[in-house]
Amino acid sequence: MTVWDRPEPPTRPVPLDRERIVAAAIALADEGGLEAVSLRKVAARLDAGPMRLYGYISTKEELFDLMVDEVHTEILPAEQPGDWREVLRTRAHRTRQATLRHEWLADLLGGRPTLGPNALAVTEATLAALDGLADLDTVLRAVETVSAYFTGAIRREIANLRAERATGLSKRDWQRASGPHVMRMLATGRFPALAKAVHDGTEMDAEASFATGLDWVLDAVAAKLARPPA
Amino acid sequence: MTVWDRPEPPTRPVPLDRERIVAAAIALADEGGLEAVSLRKVAARLDAGPMRLYGYISTKEELFDLMVDEVHTEILPAEQPGDWREVLRTRAHRTRQATLRHEWLADLLGGRPTLGPNALAVTEATLAALDGLADLDTVLRAVETVSAYFTGAIRREIANLRAERATGLSKRDWQRASGPHVMRMLATGRFPALAKAVHDGTEMDAEASFATGLDWVLDAVAAKLARPPA
DNA sequence: TAATAGTTAAATACGGTATATCGCTATGAG
């Protein structure tokens, strides 16, 4: 390197926008989980200084909100099937699938009200499908009940999945795995019903359990939609 | 201060144990939310150096797990009512009440499998109440479905509560509140069903909605328990 | 064309975090 070497022309900074920032954050989260998302790393991935992000985003929480809303584009189905039940079922399954693709979503699901445009579009489509089937309050209760179910179910599924991955064992052997701790607990005899459940319970496909529980809840909703409160 | 000053006799360190650590952490979380819990602050509250905690706890996550398990003592009811439906309902409501007392629990609910002794005791009591009502798999599905519901519902309730608190407005005025953002969105006309819902929806007591949705789910479960699958 | 104002990026700084490592010290055993 001598003084005659022409210095690199300074690379014009690539213009940034929220989309690119959110995409980078999602990529990071897909690779290493939510905790791998730091403003510094997001910025680095975009060849920018950390502080540059603050021109487009005012806080890290806001970035998370944007990530969640972005994933909602994967949840909103291309075309809506007509039946209300199918709409609710599809929404639940698509949310689940999106969460399996982006596990970090489980950590954010239900944690904050989702008010982004894509999330609103999902809500809109859902409400539209139920419009007029019963009085508004009943419809809202129906949507919220189903949402509560699949939100909770998805979170639990991911939690279990991570636990299995951490111990490297299937749920069947899970008792032996999670340290002698649980084994010891069960061996105390203080938890006979639980012990029986762990011992005799069939290991069922996660998707199947999800679908079954969902169908139960949908049955319940159907009954209430049919007979709106007096 | 000179070298001749007799140094304070070192105060014998108060002996520590997990219970005291967890209690201090819960106190901090109750006051300032989960994010206010740092190992340093927990230690400070116990007049100890931060590193001292690592003799009793191996990671911060573990501390969170212990906190969650501790709160489960508030969830396990003193005496069990006999009816399975009452048992499930009570568990849901007690979980909700515990979360209202310790809002940070909402951030942890369903995030990790709960394997502590108190949580296991809660599970045990629940399973015991449903034992024999149907084949084991159906019983497990029932418990998991109800748990998924109330987990999701509680999380949403707390999320909304925080949002209201942040804007200082009731849900009724919430649209106007959360910045012009949502208002603008609704004004675009792209979300007619949602707009109608926001406009015409009755503002209902949170506990009432929770109870209603819960009853729906319990109805569904009752139907399945009555007719176990072939 | 020169100078200046305004905008934008970068560097630096601050106060915090979890946790690994390691030297000291006080306690109890012999």
Added chain:
DNA sequence: CTCATAGCGATATACCGTATTTAACTATTA
């Protein structure tokens, strides 16, 4: 009374989010 040891605290490392300052470049005006 000495010595081994366990437990504690200080220190060190490597991050973090974000405020503030500085530098660089652009565009405008004289």
